[in-house]
Amino acid sequence: NPPSWIYAGLTTKGRILHVQWWTYVLAPVYIVTIALAKLRGKKILITMHNVKPHESGLLKNIANKIVVSLGNEYIVHTDGGKDDLTNEYGVAKDKIHVIPHGILMPDAPLQKLSRNQAREKLKIDKDKKVILFFGIIRDYKGLDILLSSLARVRAKVPEAHLVIAGKPWGDWDEYDQIIEKNKLKDSVTLRLSFVPEEDIEDYYVASDLVALPYRHFDAQSGVGTLALPFGKAMIVSDTGGLPDLVRNRAAIVKAGDENGLARAIENILTNDTLRKELEQDSIDIAEELSWSNIAKKTTKVYKKM
Numbered sequence: 001n002p003p004s005w006i007y008a009g010l011t012t013k014g015r016i017l018h019v020q021w022w023t024y025v026l027a028p029v030y031i032v033t034i035a036l037a038k039l040r041g042k043k044i045l046i047t048m049h050n051v052k053p054h055e056s057g058l059l060k061n062i063a064n065k066i067v068v069s070l071g072n073e074y075i076v077h078t079d080g081g082k083d084d085l086t087n088e089y090g091v092a093k094d095k096i097h098v099i100p101h102g103i104l105m106p107d108a109p110l111q112k113l114s115r116n117q118a119r120e121k122l123k124i125d126k127d128k129k130v131i132l133f134f135g136i137i138r139d140y141k142g143l144d145i146l147l148s149s150l151a152r153v154r155a156k157v158p159e160a161h162l163v164i165a166g167k168p169w170g171d172w173d174e175y176d177q178i179i180e181k182n183k184l185k186d187s188v189t190l191r192l193s194f195v196p197e198e199d200i201e202d203y204y205v206a207s208d209l210v211a212l213p214y215r216h217f218d219a220q221s222g223v224g225t226l227a228l229p230f231g232k233a234m235i236v237s238d239t240g241g242l243p244d245l246v247r248n249r250a251a252i253v254k255a256g257d258e259n260g261l262a263r264a265i266e267n268i269l270t271n272d273t274l275r276k277e278l279e280q281d282s283i284d285i286a287e288e289l290s291w292s293n294i295a296k297k298t299t300k301v302y303k304k305m
Contacts, residue, residue, distance in 0.1 A: 005029050009036025016305055017042045022049035027063035034070045043305045046071040049101075051084040051218050065089060073305055075298070077101045077220040078241035084218055097301050100244065101220040102294040103229050103286045108198035118206035124189060128161040129269045132207035132232075134195070135223040138169040142213035142237065144178055145258055149213070151182035152262035157269050165191040165203050204230040208275065209268055212236045212245075215255055220244065228286035233278035235264055247281040250274060 017037045068089045074096045076082050082098055085091045116126050153160045210227040217240030224245040227234055236242035237255040253260045268275050
């Protein structure tokens, strides 16, 4: 409702307007509201969840540039994001503050399920070694790479089983063809739809390993920060803020490397000591990324402004 954008810009209170920016779709709302607030003397702090659009495009880049131009100070989640904000948009380094994304948890009450209970709900054999790919399915997230890797993993770890839970952003046919080509149907569980809050726990608790095989990324992953408080072992690509979610190099693979991803998955699924170490690392990192710590760092930015 465009009049409400104008109303918000003309009536917002406080000396600082802190906005969360992540998608070009909201550019008209943000530009109107922020510009009017700025004309009224408000200081603008922008948290750039995605410094660069996940998929490139002229309109997306223009929208990003306009919104960025309206800020006084900025928060990004990684050092790479800070470099991108300077290199892409010319923002001075002293105006950019690196504050990690805090941990996420489902809004729905946790059921405190055991792994076997969660697997029973999802109809997954309790003896399988379960890899979870969670969240909206977009090309940059590398699901095709993970599926191709699974074909290799299954040769050495026959009980490996991939759970894909999330809504496809585009055409699913490409992934279906990989599943058919490599005869993976019996090794894959699909839930190709939005996962409600009350079901999130089922998928994370049922898994042995959460995979983030992203091709490229410049921020931190909500899927990853959700895995941390569940104490899940993770395997991530060496891109963006993903390596910050793990501590052991055995859990980091080169982006786009199918063979490297397969070897790393095999290593984690067959080495209980390593997997338990990764699980403990997730619990420790979750504590470091508590929202009380995030709040303290954000408050320092407000005071500076």
